[in-house]
Amino acid sequence: MRTTNLLQSYINNHNSPNIQQYQSDKVSRDFDVHRELANRTFIKPLPSNGKLIHTTIMDYPAEIQKDIKYDMKAFVHAIKGEANDHELGRLNDVAMKFGGLVLAAYLFTVKQTPKTKLFEFIGFGTFFAAMDLWPKLFIQLPAQLLHGFNVRQKYEDNYGRKKMFFQDHQFIPWDLYSDKEINDIGDRLNIPKNIPNRRNAIQEKMRQIALQNNTLWMLTAGFATPLMSALMCNLVEKPVNKFTDSRMDKFANKLLSNFKNEVEKYDFSKQRAELDKLLKDNTNKPITKELRKAIFENLSDGLDKVVADALEKDLGFLLPTDKSYKISDSSITNIQNTVREVFKQSKLPENIIERIIPKAEALTERFTSTGLLNGTYEELSEHSKAIQDILFKNIEELTPELDANQQKLVKFHARRLIHSPQLNQDAPLFKTLKFEPAETLSASTIRTLETVADKLNTFKAENSVLNRYAFIKVAQAPETGLANIWNHMSDEMFKAMKFTKDEIRMARIDNEIASKILREKMESIVADKNSYGKFITKMGELLSSLHSRTVPLDTSQERNMYSSIVNSSCDTAANTLFGKGMKYTASAIAGVMDDNGNLISPRTSAKHVMLTYVDDRIKGVKSSFYRFLNLADLYYRVAHLEGETINRSIPREVKEEMVELAKTVTLEGHTADFAVKFWQLRNPEAKLDDISQIEVQNGKVINKYLGVGEHSTVEFSNDRHYFDAVMKLMYGDNLHPDTVQKLENSGFWGDFKKYRQDVLEILGGEKYFAKPNHLVNGIERASSSEERFLLTGSAPADMAYKAFHNMFNSGKWFSAFGKLGAGLVGVTLLAQFFIGRNKNPWKKEAKQ
């Protein structure tokens, strides 16, 4: 076999005894490397053009660019079938990352909210970042600090391919390290300077250390990568939240500032073209129910149910289908067909059925003689009667030939022909007679419908943009502007209260426990003026931010862009539609109108819903946090025995009951508690002669009577003053001067005071049939249940219970995986001290 192997060729050519063979003198003590190398027969490899890669963070962009270029070339090579192992190896990594990116992109489309969408890519990024960072930070860096060289050193080979220096331990290109570099590393590794073959000894030590570190990397990467990725995701969650919130807020604002362009993005041309075709196809043709339904479906697509129902009603007037009908020669055949169809179900022989069916001539003759043919008829009973006469005559003639059963069948189906099986539905015979409505789709009706369609399409587009704006800003859904504000405020508020881990662990078990723990915490805060001051300042900051974010949404403000666009959009649509006779639709959009199109009341309209939806959502959120502030102030006033009601001269036992009730209601009360005027069991034999002040210690009331001793308790349904006093203690008394001093200059202060006044008057003025006189100041105030619900807001105990849950869950996760991560880092770092401690050959030699 012919060979082109150079080595083989060399041996063949140089095996002649005439040529001097290189004789290595291995036993020679004075081995001269220069003499050996000068020997021309010494076969040595070509000098390497490879180099070690020393990159800093500044080189990364250039390196990344270079790598991308390399990978792209490699891809082309691979497609052509010309790639090498290194290129294919890199492309496998590219495929893995490409796969990850595709998955992130898919999940991005599936997820609903901006943050969860973004986190699909963040998760992908952190996972691959963790894969790269873990060995760099916790293996390479400590190893370099301890052993003095990079165990993950990279080099570029002769062909410019980047590889790990210590990747293959049986092929390490040591020649890329200069003697000086190796000796410096050897010094760092404490390898004696006077040993023979020092370079080899250093290299072997480096190899060992690198191998041990590579193994450590492989053993820890499985734990570290997902863990580090998850922890990184957790770390970036808040900044990402802030980013998406601000981005969505700007996006929503842009929807209004760029309203016209946004509206134009909605394309109704397809819908409009379908309508045009429908109208064109049916021009001057009878208006059937089917046609009206098709027109309605086209126009109502995209409208809400209320407006759509109103539109259907209006179309009923514009496109009447049951006003009058045409009866012509074709009707005769239709009548015969209908009779045939009904009687076919009787399964009577066909010849009998044919004899029952009224003959065309008979029908024509009868209709013509009575003037019932070839005309337009509003009333069809005469036609029906004529048909029945002929039909029953036929049946009568036939009867002698039929058996009893057949007679019954014939009578039954004859009745089916003229009786409807369902209410408000025509009998088959009437359906046939009404087959051809007399009203046709005229050109003027078509013009009206076209105008209506254009206006409704514009309204739908405007409505969609406005709804999108309202959703992003205030909807009760994850990651809307208001939801983000709520989460932020709730987190920060409870963080400021500094709950311990045990408190959080206990509080998340049950609502009542959460309430108790919150109360204890609040009492301890209010007991100390400083801590109350700090807490109330924090509350002030949070409420100020809430106020500043929600003020631009307040639709009662004159310059509110949302309300002005809603008003203009709805009013314009309503006016146009009203002008085209669509008064029900116009009312459903803008409000109830009189016959001249003047607005009587905007309530129940789409416009009203659009405006109040935003207001109500903001009101509910504000009330919840104002309630918390009010609770803090109430507890503070009680803790320091300040305020009008608390200093009133009333029996101590009653005052104890009253304070306890006020504290509980502000903490836990719901709308129903206010509605039933606070159902409380009290002592009917309270000591009325003790009018001393209640005792307070560390923010808590030390009860002298309440809950002390055994006595029966009852609900006082006649003590109307008690309800009045409790309401005033909570919402009527002046706020504590310390609270006022801290917050009176805040932007929300006026709004907060109004909230207190509203609660006092509206919740306190609600009439309860069982206790009709339990009213604040004896004044009844009419209000809707929705209004009362929004004013009550979320109970602080409920808010805390949810917050404790979140705190516990994230705390538990962090505690478990934080510890695991810390342990892993510890073990990995500690392992570095045991690496490179293998027996050293030179020591053995030294001993010998």
Add this chain to the structure above:
Amino acid sequence: MILPISNFRENRNLTFKSEQKEKSGTGSAYDEDTLLTNNFATRTRIGLDKLAKAFSIYPAKGIKGSINSNFYEFLTLGQNVPFIIGSITLISIFNSVNKHFSHNALKKAAKLGNKMALGVLLYALTKEASKVLTTKPIQMLTGIDTEIPYAKVNYFIQEHPNDFDDLTSIEYHKVGESVDFPRWDLLYGDPKKGEARNFRYDKIAQKNGLGTNLNDSDQDVKPVYKEVLVKSKIAKSFSSFLWAVTAVALAFQKPWEDYFNAATLKFWKGKDFLHSLKVLGRSFVRSCKSLYNGTSSAKSPLIKHAGKTLLGLTALTTILGVVNSVHMTKKPQNYNNNVIDPKKESVVC
């Protein structure tokens, strides 16, 4: 660095033979590099061997800094240990602390946790299983099996003067593992076994229309073989990763929640177990439909057809990969098996 073998003093011979083979004579170990049959049993045996060693011998050798630790061991370690531990950790991150949560939070967290666990499992399974979608069609169309395994006998260096016993290890590679250096030698037939020397190359040549009864089919086939090898590798990489992510996308479909509610591995509870399997099948079918149909209420076509796009991209990548692999450009330019007319007399110098 190669250390000197210094056992001569003890007057003992080194053994480069597996003890196992000597004892059992079963042929489970090899004296020389041996081509293996590419079938399910062999692949399973190799997989298990690699898995067992990746968790035992290789890390032990690596952590000691053994001189005999090589790139194969590092690769085997890297292909098994981080993936398995990583999968368990990932599943654990999304599931292990859920039990401490309240009922509602647990339900919510378990939904995601279960889907994540299923996703991890399906990723691993599909990544491996989907490789046949490229390798098998390529084999059927070109006759080139890019996955033929062989057992490589690896010789150790004595780490200690007392190391006399088996100084070999068996590594499992593939003939086409390296496109730069495919093990052409292993593809030659063994005349001692009555095999024609080029019989494997002949088959490939015939299958790809290079001709029959070629004098040196190996020379003609090698460039083609290498081309297919390179192209199949890129096709396999992209295709298998895309199938794996499609499987994860499938795992994240809502209908799986039915299965998670009914899932049980208690096979001894026959009725429950059977019901669980039934729900598994049903959930799988529904999830496939859900992935394909996407969110019907979505307005954006990208969101509406995301599942179809993903499935289409994955299938298209596989098909294009296979088509590109079987499209050979490295065939000999003017191959003609009748260069030497067998009917005419010719003289070979």
